[in-house]
Amino acid sequence: MAVDLLGGDDAPAVVVDGALRAVRADPDLHLLLVGPTEVAAGIVDALTPAQRTRITIRATRTAAGPTEHAPRADSTVRAAVSAVRDGAADALVSAGSTGATVSAAALGFGRWPDVRRPALVATLPAVSGPVVLLDVGGSLEPRPATLARHAVLGAAYAAVAHAVAAPRVGLLSVGTEAGKGDRPRRTADPLLAATALPGDARYVGLVEGYDVTSGIRADVVVTDGFTGNILLKAIEGAYAMAGGPPTSGGAPRAAALLGVAGTVVVCHGAATPDDVASGIALAAHLWRRRATDQVREQVALVPAGDGTDPEREDAPTRSAADRVHGVAVDSGPAPADPAVQNAPVARHAGHPPAYPGGTEAEVGT
Amino acid sequence: MAVDLLGGDDAPAVVVDGALRAVRADPDLHLLLVGPTEVAAGIVDALTPAQRTRITIRATRTAAGPTEHAPRADSTVRAAVSAVRDGAADALVSAGSTGATVSAAALGFGRWPDVRRPALVATLPAVSGPVVLLDVGGSLEPRPATLARHAVLGAAYAAVAHAVAAPRVGLLSVGTEAGKGDRPRRTADPLLAATALPGDARYVGLVEGYDVTSGIRADVVVTDGFTGNILLKAIEGAYAMAGGPPTSGGAPRAAALLGVAGTVVVCHGAATPDDVASGIALAAHLWRRRATDQVREQVALVPAGDGTDPEREDAPTRSAADRVHGVAVDSGPAPADPAVQNAPVARHAGHPPAYPGGTEAEVGT
Numbered sequence: 001m002a003v004d005l006l007g008g009d010d011a012p013a014v015v016v017d018g019a020l021r022a023v024r025a026d027p028d029l030h031l032l033l034v035g036p037t038e039v040a041a042g043i044v045d046a047l048t049p050a051q052r053t054r055i056t057i058r059a060t061r062t063a064a065g066p067t068e069h070a071p072r073a074d075s076t077v078r079a080a081v082s083a084v085r086d087g088a089a090d091a092l093v094s095a096g097s098t099g100a101t102v103s104a105a106a107l108g109f110g111r112w113p114d115v116r117r118p119a120l121v122a123t124l125p126a127v128s129g130p131v132v133l134l135d136v137g138g139s140l141e142p143r144p145a146t147l148a149r150h151a152v153l154g155a156a157y158a159a160v161a162h163a164v165a166a167p168r169v170g171l172l173s174v175g176t177e178a179g180k181g182d183r184p185r186r187t188a189d190p191l192l193a194a195t196a197l198p199g200d201a202r203y204v205g206l207v208e209g210y211d212v213t214s215g216i217r218a219d220v221v222v223t224d225g226f227t228g229n230i231l232l233k234a235i236e237g238a239y240a241m242a243g244g245p246p247t248s249g250g251a252p253r254a255a256a257l258l259g260v261a262g263t264v265v266v267c268h269g270a271a272t273p274d275d276v277a278s279g280i281a282l283a284a285h286l287w288r289r290r291a292t293d294q295v296r297e298q299v300a301l302v303p304a305g306d307g308t309d310p311e312r313e314d315a316p317t318r319s320a321a322d323r324v325h326g327v328a329v330d331s332g333p334a335p336a337d338p339a340v341q342n343a344p345v346a347r348h349a350g351h352p353p354a355y356p357g358g359t360e361a362e363v364g365t
Numbered sequence: 366m367a368v369d370l371l372g373g374d375d376a377p378a379v380v381v382d383g384a385l386r387a388v389r390a391d392p393d394l395h396l397l398l399v400g401p402t403e404v405a406a407g408i409v410d411a412l413t414p415a416q417r418t419r420i421t422i423r424a425t426r427t428a429a430g431p432t433e434h435a436p437r438a439d440s441t442v443r444a445a446v447s448a449v450r451d452g453a454a455d456a457l458v459s460a461g462s463t464g465a466t467v468s469a470a471a472l473g474f475g476r477w478p479d480v481r482r483p484a485l486v487a488t489l490p491a492v493s494g495p496v497v498l499l500d501v502g503g504s505l506e507p508r509p510a511t512l513a514r515h516a517v518l519g520a521a522y523a524a525v526a527h528a529v530a531a532p533r534v535g536l537l538s539v540g541t542e543a544g545k546g547d548r549p550r551r552t553a554d555p556l557l558a559a560t561a562l563p564g565d566a567r568y569v570g571l572v573e574g575y576d577v578t579s580g581i582r583a584d585v586v587v588t589d590g591f592t593g594n595i596l597l598k599a600i601e602g603a604y605a606m607a608g609g610p611p612t613s614g615g616a617p618r619a620a621a622l623l624g625v626a627g628t629v630v631v632c633h634g635a636a637t638p639d640d641v642a643s644g645i646a647l648a649a650h651l652w653r654r655r656a657t658d659q660v661r662e663q664v665a666l667v668p669a670g671d672g673t674d675p676e677r678e679d680a681p682t683r684s685a686a687d688r689v690h691g692v693a694v695d696s697g698p699a700p701a702d703p704a705v706q707n708a709p710v711a712r713h714a715g716h717p718p719a720y721p722g723g724t725e726a727e728v729g730t
């Protein structure tokens with residue numbers, strides 16, 4: 001797991017602490033620490049000799065910075081992406097700016113050809129099982145077609161990452177009757193009803209705020225990144241105030257990025273050491289399940305449409321929708337990155353890869 | 366307090382139960398039960414003779430119905446509005462369709478002349494004190510000017526209903542730095558910064574989901590009714606899952622309607638008996654503090670602008686924004702309602718009324 005030591009409001013201290021917890025908790029976990037050598041040394045020094053054999057350092061001195069402009073080529077998040085591309089790591093974890101991480105991942109890995117807008121996917125605990133919530137910040141003003149495509153991503157993710165056999169997919173609105181909601185929801189509801197979903201997933205219609213926390217009506221809740229981001233933070237806050245979520249199964253404080261050809265986990269900027277550790281654990285979990293590639297395979301089996309790009313239909317708002325957290329996302333093929341241009345072809349090349357044999361533990365980080 | 370016996374998914378049973386709890390909990394509370402006589406009799410029969418002296422019945426047989434069309438003139442919610450207008454009650458409580466209640470109140474009471482869009486205002490418990498959240502469902506796609514006007518409403522409400530001396534008002538977004546958020550937020554943020562707020566209230570800029578549950582950065586959180594409604598339900602759900610909110614001070618399950626010339630409390634359709642009882646208690650609290658009229662006075666001192674109607678500026682989306690939960694809301698003066706036309710002039714006439722002396726208990730419901 002490549003860990004961006006300089007990402008996050010309280011980096012590097014919080015990331016150092018989180019990385020230590022992750023290494024101690026999982027004896028099969030290997031970390032590639034991307035950041036200043038002296039910061040990485042603070043982690044190494046605190047480990048046992050046996051644990052140190054699971055640490056590698058990639059010296060990098062520049063943070064992506066607090067702003068959401070495209071991150072510099074010499075930044076830790078770009079270096080972490082390069083490390084995954086060149087095979088030095090299997091996945092990357094950053095608590096830095098979401099926009100910077102999404103931008104770096106889209107540039108470095110490339111996006112899946114039939115998913116125009118990557119989505120940040122969070123998993124919330126609920127009594128009846130995990131609830132997958134997307135988007136939680138990648139695409140603030142998605143088109144209805146993007147919401148429909150995210151429904152496909154979320155259904156595949158629930159099946160692959162959480163072993164939900166027949167995911168029920170709902171569209172978040174202010175009531176459950178058809179016609180409830182603002183204009184984007186009223187347009188998206190019939191579109192989702194007509195959208196093919198992977199496997200045994202099915203669309204259950206509009207759901208409400210309660211359903212995000214209860215999980216009774218849906219396993220996957222689709223919304224725009226603006227609503228999802230606010231909702232996730234408020235639910236986290238409510239659980240923090242009330243003394244914790246109902247189950248221990250995964251606090252909702254890290255999100256997976258779907259739609260780019262690599263495994264990426266984003267912790268939020270105000271992450272605690274435990275959040276960083278659980279983000280690293282999530283990345284390891286996803287990698288061990290081959291989740292990103294399996295989702296990609298499932299999504300590829302459910303084409304976006306008739307060959308046209310449905311997410312481009314209403315062009316007038318395109319320039320806004322092409323922005324992720326204020327960062328323009330290039331929609332063309334991944335540009336050549338000098339740092340990775342001569343690297344071996346990444347295993348995440350946008351097509352289903354062939355997998356060598358190996359147990360889960362061997363494939364693990 | 367006029368109580369709509371037929372409002373809510375589980376009416377009348379839940380409303381009956383809630384009304385009983387409210388009467389037993391507050392010895393100064395008088396209820397006007399609006400609904401079928403036999404339903405009201407179920408409440409009366411369960412009370413002591415002394416408690417029965419605090420009950421009046423207004424026989425009405427028609428529910429507003431589950432749809433969100435304008436409620437029929439003979440519906441319980443319209444009859445409850447009429448009861449308040451003709452002085453038979455001081456405030457009304459309904460767990461029926463939000464759209465129907467808002468529509469009935471706007472028709473029957475009239476809207477405040479300088480507040481085009483009424484707002485539903487919820488109060489959430491937080492460690493550092495109550496957090497006022499608005500709008501939670503009245504106006505799904507507000508203009509930036511409406512968000513600014515709601516900031517004024519929310520600041521006045523925090524001061525009047527919750528005795529917050531200098532309310533800090535935040536605009537909900539996905540980050541706190543200027544420029545964070547979708548287009549409506551990026552437009553509204555500088556507008557709110559330039560908006561005069563009542564009393565000692567001040568605008569603190571963008572806030573995040575955490576701030577809704579923590580209360581650390583803001584006392585008043587302004588958002589659109591779509592996000593607010595979803596957020597409120599999800600937070601309620603999270604507290605229910607985690608075993609309750611951090612303080613007992615007001616579970617967030619009833620909302621006050623601001624912007625109409627009457628005291629109105631909306632419980633949501635899935636209300637429990639305790640929710641209905643706390644909604645009745647909220648209405649009584651607001652009435653005892655003269656909250657609606659005091660908010661109205663404070664808002665009238667902060668004009669909406671230069672005489673033009675700022676909420677009408679961007680006309681192209683007006684027809685959509687004029688709809689509340691799918692119900693068209695007339696923006697003219699309140700039409701003559703045969704049921705109230707010959708009633709004494711209501712005390713909520715859109716101007717600061719003169720109040721007779723009286724202790725709080727005497728003025729109480």
